[in-house]
Amino acid sequence: MVNCDKCEKKIGFFETKNEYEDEDGNELIYCSKCDEKHEEYFFYPGKKKGSYEITPEQVTNEHPEDKIDLDNKKREKVLMEVATLFIAKKDFKKALKKLESIFEKKSEADWYSKGNIYANLGKIKEAIKCYDEALFIDTHYAKAWYRKGSLLFESNKFENAIKCFENVIELQKDLEISYPKDSWLISAMFRRMVSLVMWNNKLVASKKPSKELSGKTLESIQEMFPYLATSVVVDENEEGQELMVDFGFYTDNINDFVDNCMNDFNKILDVFEPRVVYEASGQHKPRH
Numbered sequence: 001m002v003n004c005d006k007c008e009k010k011i012g013f014f015e016t017k018n019e020y021e022d023e024d025g026n027e028l029i030y031c032s033k034c035d036e037k038h039e040e041y042f043f044y045p046g047k048k049k050g051s052y053e054i055t056p057e058q059v060t061n062e063h064p065e066d067k068i069d070l071d072n073k074k075r076e077k078v079l080m081e082v083a084t085l086f087i088a089k090k091d092f093k094k095a096l097k098k099l100e101s102i103f104e105k106k107s108e109a110d111w112y113s114k115g116n117i118y119a120n121l122g123k124i125k126e127a128i129k130c131y132d133e134a135l136f137i138d139t140h141y142a143k144a145w146y147r148k149g150s151l152l153f154e155s156n157k158f159e160n161a162i163k164c165f166e167n168v169i170e171l172q173k174d175l176e177i178s179y180p181k182d183s184w185l186i187s188a189m190f191r192r193m194v195s196l197v198m199w200n201n202k203l204v205a206s207k208k209p210s211k212e213l214s215g216k217t218l219e220s221i222q223e224m225f226p227y228l229a230t231s232v233v234v235d236e237n238e239e240g241q242e243l244m245v246d247f248g249f250y251t252d253n254i255n256d257f258v259d260n261c262m263n264d265f266n267k268i269l270d271v272f273e274p275r276v277v278y279e280a281s282g283q284h285k286p287r288h
Contacts, residue, residue: 006034046136052163054170055139078102082113092120108137112144124151142171143274146184146191153191158199165192179235180272186227187273193220194265197258221254227272228261234271245271 001010002017005028011017018035020028042057078098085095096117103110115130131148134141149164168188180186196217203209231246247268249260261268 002029004029004031004034006030044138044140046139049136050132051139052160052167053139054167075102079113086117086120090120092117096121105133106137108134108141108144111137112141112147115144115147119147119151124155127151140171142168142184145171146188149188149191149195153195153198156198158195158202161195162192162199165189165195179233180227181235181274184274187269189220190224190227190261190268190272193217193224194261196220218254221258224261225257228268229257232271 001012003010009031011029011031016032016035018030018032020030022028041060043060044055044057046055047053078101082095082098085091085098096114099110099114099117103114105111111130111134115127115134118124118127118130128148128151131144131151134144135148138144145164145167149161149168152158152161152164165188168184169192172183172185172188175183175185177183177185196213200210200213200217203213228247228249229251231244233242234245235243237243247260247264249257251257251260
């Protein structure tokens with residue numbers, strides 16, 4: 001017989017033994033009762049704030065948010081008020097004040113929501129700092145990479161914007177989705193393409209063209225063709241019928257295709273971009 005590493009009681013020969021490994025590779029054995037409480041969670045802390053690195057997973061037996069002292073009922077109520085102020089009333093100053101009343105620095109979701117509010121207040125630097133805080137807690141937080149990249153794009157910082165969108169693509173490329181708005185993948189691909197076009201044009205205009213960048217830009221344009229040059233299923237109605245969008249970009253001319261994308265930039269994002277402005281919690285998942 002062996003002892004449970006949790007409660008230290010003996011586990012009978014015919015009892016179920018649940019075996020695990022800790023972060024150092026040491027064997028752990030739990031009895032059935034203790035195993036009900038045993039769960040492993042992924043988390044992805046950053047190495048440095050402001051870095052563009054996606055860090056590998058770490059594992060913990062404690063839910064990361066268990067360390068956060070939150071009154072869940074109060075939090076849920078306040079976040080609903082924040083959502084109402086943000087979405088319906090567009091009162092971003094009041095939304096920020098409400099959020100700060102329950103703000104938790106250890107929550108990437110709070111930093112993400114605060115960043116979105118700052119962005120809508122036109123405070124770009126403050127918003128990016130909030131996204132950096134969220135990403136320092138969780139470098140796999142795809143929507144924070146996307147929002148940061150969008151603000152860098154608007155600030156004409158195309159090179160760093162591309163890094164953000166490429167991180168989104170890397171994190172979400174293997175997700176199984178039914179429709180475009182189920183993930184940030186296609187909208188990140190589109191924003192990455194436009195960022196590459198803008199950065200490439202900027203270098204060409206300054207007489208510092210890059211063959212590598214030009215090739216990368218062309219490749220990204222070709223990747224977007226299937227989504228914009230044909231009819232795309234984007235959702236379904238209440239009766240379960242598929243809804244189609246046809247942008248009508250039927251052309252073999254790359255320049256015409258890019259011009260169409262630029263002219264319909266916002267329309268394309270309305271079709272593909274998810275709308276997530278706040279979250280009640282982070283994205284930590286049990287490890288199976």
